[in-house]
Every structure is written in C-alpha cells, then in structure tokens.
Amino acid sequence: xxxxxxxxxxxxxxxxxxxxxxxxxxxxxxxxxxxxxxxxxxxxxxxxxxxxxxxxxxxxxxxxxxxxxxxxxxxxxxxxxxxxxxxxxxxxxxxxxxxxxxxxxxxxxxxxxxxxxxxxxxxxxxxxxxxxxxxxxxxxxxxxxxxxxxxxxxxxxxxxxxxxxxxxxxxxxxxxxxxxxxxxxxxxxxxxxxxxxxxxxxxxxxxxxxxxxxxxxxxxxxxxxxx
Amino acid sequence: xxxxxxxxxxxxxxxxxxxxxxxxxxxxxxxxxxxxxxxxxxxxxxxxxxxxxxxxxxxxxxxxxxxxxxxxxxxxxxxxxxxxxxxxxxxxxxxxxxxxxxxxxxxxxxxxxxxxxxxxxxxxxxxxxxxxxxxxxxxxxxxxxxxxxxxxxxxxxxxxxxxxxxxxxxxxxxxxxxxxxxxxxxxxxxxxxxxxxxxxxxxxxxxxxxxxxxxxxxxxxxxxxxx
Numbered sequence: 001x002x003x004x005x006x007x008x009x010x011x012x013x014x015x016x017x018x019x020x021x022x023x024x025x026x027x028x029x030x031x032x033x034x035x036x037x038x039x040x041x042x043x044x045x046x047x048x049x050x051x052x053x054x055x056x057x058x059x060x061x062x063x064x065x066x067x068x069x070x071x072x073x074x075x076x077x078x079x080x081x082x083x084x085x086x087x088x089x090x091x092x093x094x095x096x097x098x099x100x101x102x103x104x105x106x107x108x109x110x111x112x113x114x115x116x117x118x119x120x121x122x123x124x125x126x127x128x129x130x131x132x133x134x135x136x137x138x139x140x141x142x143x144x145x146x147x148x149x150x151x152x153x154x155x156x157x158x159x160x161x162x163x164x165x166x167x168x169x170x171x172x173x174x175x176x177x178x179x180x181x182x183x184x185x186x187x188x189x190x191x192x193x194x195x196x197x198x199x200x201x202x203x204x205x206x207x208x209x210x211x212x213x214x215x216x217x218x219x220x221x222x223x224x225x226x227x
Numbered sequence: 228x229x230x231x232x233x234x235x236x237x238x239x240x241x242x243x244x245x246x247x248x249x250x251x252x253x254x255x256x257x258x259x260x261x262x263x264x265x266x267x268x269x270x271x272x273x274x275x276x277x278x279x280x281x282x283x284x285x286x287x288x289x290x291x292x293x294x295x296x297x298x299x300x301x302x303x304x305x306x307x308x309x310x311x312x313x314x315x316x317x318x319x320x321x322x323x324x325x326x327x328x329x330x331x332x333x334x335x336x337x338x339x340x341x342x343x344x345x346x347x348x349x350x351x352x353x354x355x356x357x358x359x360x361x362x363x364x365x366x367x368x369x370x371x372x373x374x375x376x377x378x379x380x381x382x383x384x385x386x387x388x389x390x391x392x393x394x395x396x397x398x399x400x401x402x403x404x405x406x407x408x409x410x411x412x413x414x415x416x417x418x419x420x421x422x423x424x425x426x427x428x429x430x431x432x433x434x435x436x437x438x439x440x441x442x443x444x445x446x447x448x449x450x451x452x453x454x
C-alpha cells in the first residue's frame with residue numbers, strides 16, 4: 001500500500017506535533033541503509049504507476065540549497081530515447097574497458113553494470129543551473145550546491161524506493177553531455193544521474209562490486225579525522 | 228538507545244533474509260523525510276559521543292561510485308579551527324548581502340543562517356579527489372561522481388541523525404578553498420559540505436526559508452517530464 005504522511009507511530013499530520021522516532025524504527029532504518037544496494041539486475045515487470053508517482057512526490061522532500069528544488073526529472077519512456085542512452089553507455093563502457101588490463105578488465109567485463117535492458121523505469125535527473133527559485137541563497141561561493149541538491153533528491157528516491165521493495169541503480173558510465181542533448185528540456189539543464197528503477201531480481205546485503213572481488217568496503221574509522 | 232542492525236521488525240542480520248518493510252515503517256520514514264529540516268537553531272548541550280560514533284558508522288553505508296567511499300570527515304573541535312571557519316562564514320555572508328537589495332536584504336540579514344555559534348558538533352566533509360579505492364570505476368566520463376558520493380554520505384547522516392532526534396544544518400556560505408586550506412589533511416581533498424549537528428531548539432515541518440517568506444516550496448509536478 002502507498003502510505004501518505006498521516007497516522008502511524010510518527011503521527012506527522014500537517015500541523016501536529018513533531019514525530020518522535022523509537023528504537024524499532026531506528027533498527028529498520030539501519031536495515032534499509034544496510035540493504036539499499038546499487039541494483040543492476042531487475043525483473044522486467046512494471047512498477048505500479050501510483051507508486052512511482054508517490055515516490056517522485058517524496059523526492060520533493062529532499063534538502064535543497066535556498067529551498068531551490070533545482071532537480072528536473074525526465075521519465076525516459078520511449079524506445080528511441082532508451083536506445084540512444086544505451087548506445088552512450090556502450091560507447092563509454094568500451095572506452096572504460098581500455099583503461100584496465102588483464103584480470104581486472106575481465107572482471108570489469110563480467111560485471112553487468114547496467115540495468116538498462118531490464119529496468120522498467122528509467123529516470124534522467126538533471127539540475128537546472130542558475131534556477132530562479134531560492135534567489136541564489138547559499139550558492140554564491142559554492143555554486144555546486146545546486147548539483148548537490150539534485151544528488152540529495154536522488155538519494156531520497158533511493159531510500160524511499162527501497163522501503164517499497166524497489167531497487168535503484170545509478171548509471172554513470174555515460175557521456176553526460178550527450179545524454180543532456182538527448183533528454184534535456186532546457187539548455188540550462190545538466191545531467192546529474194541516470195537511474196534505473198524496478199523490482200530487484202534478488203536482495204543483497206553485500207555490494208555487487210564487493211561480491212565480484214572488484215572493491216570491498218574498507219574500515220570507516222580511517223575516514224574520520226579530528227582538528 | 229543506539230541501535231545496531233539486529234533484531235526488530237526488519238531482522239537484518241549479517242547473513243539472514245533481506246528485510247521486508249511494512250506500511251508502518253513507510254509512514255514513519257515519510258514523516259522523517261517531511262520533518263528532516265535544515266536546522267540552524269541548536270541547543271548547546273553536547274551530543275552523546277557513542278551516538279556520534281554510531282552515526283558516523285552509518286555514513287559508511289552511503290552509496291559510492293565504484294564502492295570508493297571517498298568521503299573524509301573532519302570533526303572540527305578546536306576553538307581556533309571553529310573561529311577560523313566562522314570568520315570565513317562572516318566574510319562570505321557580508322559579500323552575499325551585497326548582492327541583495329531592500330526588503331530581500333533585510334530578510335536575508337534576519338535569517339540566522341549559521342548554527343556555527345551553538346552547534347555542539349561541527350563536521351567538515353571532504354571528498355578525496357582521485358582516491359584509489361574503487362579503481363576509477365564509474366567516474367571516467369563523470370568524475371563528479373566522487374563528489375556526489377560524498378553528498379550521499381552527508382544525506383545519509385542527515386536522515387540517520389533525525390531518527391535520533393538530532394538536527395543537521397549544511398552551511399554553504401563559506402569560501403570552500405579557504406576552509407579546505409584550514410581543515411584538510413591532504414592536498415587532494417576538496418570541501419563538499421560544512422555541517423552543524425546537535426539538538427534542535429524546535430522541530431518544524433515547514434522549512435525555515437519558507438516560514439521566513441524567503442522561498443516557499445513549489446509544486447513538484449512542474450519538475451517531472453516525460454520523453
């Protein structure tokens with residue numbers, strides 16, 4: 001069932017008290033983060049239309065600099081558009097393969113990096129550079145904040161989709177300028193992410209790249225510093 | 228209580244079945260997204276050290292290109308470092324004010340944009356450009372994927388903190404190069420976000436910039452396109 005923000009434990013009505021989350025919720029949230037995964041293997045059955053609409057409405061809850069909401073999302077539905085994106089992936093993938101040697105290249109080739117053939121939903125997420133909304137607040141010294149806001153929107157979708165049992169895969173082996181020319185509705189748009197979305201063929205707690213021997217996760221304490 | 232990924236409804240042990248989330252969880256997750264907020268007003272009481280460590284461990288569950296985990300997090304604790312960051316904020320804030328006129332400038336001045344004075348925890352999140360982990364996968368045509376991975380880490384922290392009742396505020400009115408010179412531990416690091424973290428003085432469902440009349444959220448359907 002598609003849930004809207006009413007009722008339940010958190011009791012987050014429009015003007016009601018703020019939600020207080022409990023340990024049971026935190027355990028489930030951590031499980032969601034642990035099992036999120038970058039999904040590459042999708043079943044071909046469609047995603048319910050009302051659910052997709054709901055997930056896209058949740059994207060709008062993402063943080064954005066100056067409340068600019070600069071993300072622009074294109075649902076890539078036509079066969080022609082999908083085929084053009086796939087061709088961009090294949091060209092970039094072939095070029096990337098040239099950069100690796102021997103065993104690493106073989107591994108790379110075996111990794112099925114794109115769900116482009118199977119994912120029933122494909123979304124191109126753009127940022128509108130210089131968008132008027134937000135009046136420029138918070139992005140004078142860090143103009144990249146607009147792009148970062150679009151990334152937060154993608155991550156919001158990722159998490160929300162997983163809560164409904166859907167998997168998302170972010171395809172970055174693409175020529176972003178070519179994909180922008182293909183799919184953007186305005187010249188000020190810039191591609192941030194091309195996303196595959198659908199029912200995952202299987203759930204995994206361990207990232208595919210770790211299972212494939214490409215790159216394991218490493219000790220997080222090495223990433224924390226104090227000053 | 229600090230929850231680790233065991234037990235509870237999702238039952239996500241290391242090698243157990245994948246979690247299946249239910250409607251009650253989805254309602255709470257949506258409430259969390261709705262009430263997340265970019266927090267600027269903090270109480271000064273400290274954040275429990277074990278909780279902060281736990282939240283930082285959850286950051287490592289964020290998605291990253293090629294499983295590169297390129298985020299580097301500096302806990303800014305010394306008075307000297309905090310004062311230097313504050314000075315960078317004040318300079319950038321003064322310059323930003325010059326770009327606005329009349330009523331908008333007055334509003335801008337009234338917005339207390341930084342929790343820098345009160346937030347008990349301050350974190351500078353960097354990306355390590357060109358980091359070896361991940362072997363370059365997925366970032367040949369889109370090298371910005373490393374920075375975007377660090378943004379996902381920030382958003383993961385944001386959500387996890389909120390589940391524990393903590394607020395996060397992202398300060399982007401800063402000179403990122405100056406802050407990098409101040410706080411980075413390696414020349415390959417680049418500032419992605421400077422974060423304030425602590426107990427919010429109050430909870431709000433409506434963004435502060437909307438309440439202040441700066442920028443309301445707008446209709447999300449205008450951001451969705453089909454091709």
